[in-house]
Amino acid sequence: MSEKPASFSKGEAARKTKKLENTTMNRSRKFDFLIIGGGPGGTPATMALGSAGKRVLLVNAGPGLGGTCLFEGYIPSKIFWETSRRLQDIRDAAAFGINIPEGTVTPDWSVVIARKKAILTGRSEGALQTVRKLPGVDVVMGRAMLLGPRRARVAPASGEEPFEVEFGQAVLATGSAPHLPPLPGIDLPQVLTSEGMLEIDHIPESLAVIGGGPIGMEMAHIFHGLGSRVHVLEMAPRILGPIDEELAIAMEEISRRKGIELSTSVNVTGLEESGDRITAAYTEEDGSTHSLSSERVLAVTGRRPVVDGLGLENTSVRHDHGGIVVDENLETGEPGIFAVGDAAGVPMFAHWATAQGLALARHLLGQPVSFPTPSVNTDVIFTIPEVGIAGLTKAEAEREGLEVEEAKYPYKIDGRAQISGHAEGMLKFVFEPPMGRIVGVHILSEGAGDLLGEAALIVRKGMTVREVASSIHPHPTWNESFGILARSIMASST
């Protein structure tokens, strides 16, 4: 989740949670707003509404504020990623004049797990503390079910009596959960979802990954870096779904060069236990059948919006397999009830949920707002190196009827990239020729995610190649590449 609260001691958090729940029980059961879900969509919306002096009830079903993002997604996977990335740097140290005796470096997984727990607890309690500071906001850890368009039943997880509340408007921010295909053997204990993978108590000797999308490829790179033998099975002809094709192909090459096995255009037909291992059976495009034995299988075959148990049937809120149906103001079929983030369907990103939650809060406060559109969204894939995306690919832009070209800059000729020892990958702009608006920025490189701040601003504000060229990019940094590429586009169109 995106909101960053002040840190404070653990004991204090526990006391305040308790006090909070008691308070809720004894206070007015009427709220301006009911927010269901305390993840990256619901929490910022709660804070924004609470800061504006509104009476808000936030009901959160998870282990603490933060949602899937904090507990089962972005944050824990990045803690694993950080250790994996550092291990890789250590293996490369000799090229930088740093000698480490071979075979002496060993990962200690218990430290990683303890580190994960400490960061998660601190962040969740911090978020609660921040929300708690807002006088009009109550938080209940538990579940909420709509009883009608303006009434809900709240069941605290503490076991205290359920109670009913009235609200003026509601925001559904219940997120999503992993979705597994109906495959023979999918419920074997050796099969993990992405959430299960983040709870694993050791580094598996070998790992088969079903699904070469962003999460599958992240996990493949992370665990390969940690020492697992990794084989990715992807149904589509290429990995990473709808990202720029050239970047996806480059990432396939990098992955294979590192030693990750990659099979695309395959169909997994079943899973079977064999001793303490598991065997995946799959067929290739040519009809040949194969089997792959590994210690664990990670199945990352998509996520589904969470809508069950919300009492949607008691309202005019409608949903389909893509999630809760909303209009351009994020309002559902039931006037006054809104939905944000994964619960409202694609794109499923923590920062997208946050952007929607914040925009919706402004809208609910009667302030002017332009809701973000997916065409200005950003995405980081934490492979090693990373993939960073802001805006549209050339293919997407053309589907939207735009006349665009693309230009790219290979990092192998970049000064900072050469210095860093990570001189692979590329930067690509999709723009309106000859040097007009940039509608997409696509990056494959070490630290790509950190370069997206500029990229996001460029696509969000519709900036031109000339504007980017005239910005003073400091030397020698990774972001200098934006200026160099913009100038090379200008040079080739004069």
Place this chain on the structure above:
Amino acid sequence: MSEKPASFSKGEAARKTKKLENTTMNRSRKFDFLIIGGGPGGTPATMALGSAGKRVLLVNAGPGLGGTCLFEGYIPSKIFWETSRRLQDIRDAAAFGINIPEGTVTPDWSVVIARKKAILTGRSEGALQTVRKLPGVDVVMGRAMLLGPRRARVAPASGEEPFEVEFGQAVLATGSAPHLPPLPGIDLPQVLTSEGMLEIDHIPESLAVIGGGPIGMEMAHIFHGLGSRVHVLEMAPRILGPIDEELAIAMEEISRRKGIELSTSVNVTGLEESGDRITAAYTEEDGSTHSLSSERVLAVTGRRPVVDGLGLENTSVRHDHGGIVVDENLETGEPGIFAVGDAAGVPMFAHWATAQGLALARHLLGQPVSFPTPSVNTDVIFTIPEVGIAGLTKAEAEREGLEVEEAKYPYKIDGRAQISGHAEGMLKFVFEPPMGRIVGVHILSEGAGDLLGEAALIVRKGMTVREVASSIHPHPTWNESFGILARSIMASST
């Protein structure tokens, strides 16, 4: 230097240089433009003018294209920085669950030096190759002296006959050189300038740094990380000159915590050899006298523009101790002769020289151009962690008559910072209240330089707090902090 050329083999480069010089000798001695200096100012200007089909002669005095930036500045120091930074990460590895037996990690300086040489040679030859591709451009390695407003004498370094050329307009891009104070003992062999430090053949056991400005502090952090005992002597009450005071104080604390000794408000009175060591004598503010013994002294007490031997006396070009005097279009007192970069005085940055060189090329081609102003410049200080600056401090903005406030976000509460293990430092915006234009962005953190792409664009385009808040910063990245800080400013002003 900033322009990134394609790489190619070394033998080819040598052949082409030769051919180039012969060509120059036999061709027309009349040029549209004479560019003196092939560093980060002169080379991009040459490329831009050459791409537009002009006849350009580039005369470069250094060992190859790239200037101080490539050979004695930004690039080699960052190669040292990269090894130092990686060593530090390796020392911290245990916290990330990576065990390395104590005492087994050793730096091998010969590898670092070889790496430096390989990168520098490749980049310089690459730049030459790129310039060489432009049909109207000739390059001479050597020196040029103005004989009058439209004539110059060119002396090739190869020893070939000097020759005279006529030119339509000229650009002086001769850069700067280290300036040492007239201190007793300053010419002892144990005293190095920043350029000498980049040629050092071993890691000194101990290092006294005279001057706690950006270069002094970079070197202090780099060599401390490599294992030297480091003591910085700074004349002013605080380090890092005119940067935001809070950031400077935080950097002093970080430096001391790491084990770098720091003495501010001191006056170095002399240097003396003592065996194979050197002793610096200095007085503190209270009048007490001290002596500091070390293996080497690094003196980084400023740089002076290079103007000698250019024949300025044969023209109406004027200069003072701040460099060549230019007007708002970078034109000198001699119509048709221009100056860019360090030669034209402060600010002395490679990317500033590039920005000026490119803007000037557009101006010389008769295209509309808005010359960059120092108030939108950027700066990275490669301490560990880095300092990144775009635009103005609060004090600078107030001196310009702006009504501004500042807001800050401490990285200790940031998700990505916590994950990275570098949760120190801060992000600060200087902005027009309540949520108007952001005129300055100040960052102290790991990777600060890479966040400056967004910061530079914000100050260059005069963007508001609201515009930054509405940009979709991906989670969890370092640049997310920009969105969080912008939103917190908005929340506190509603």
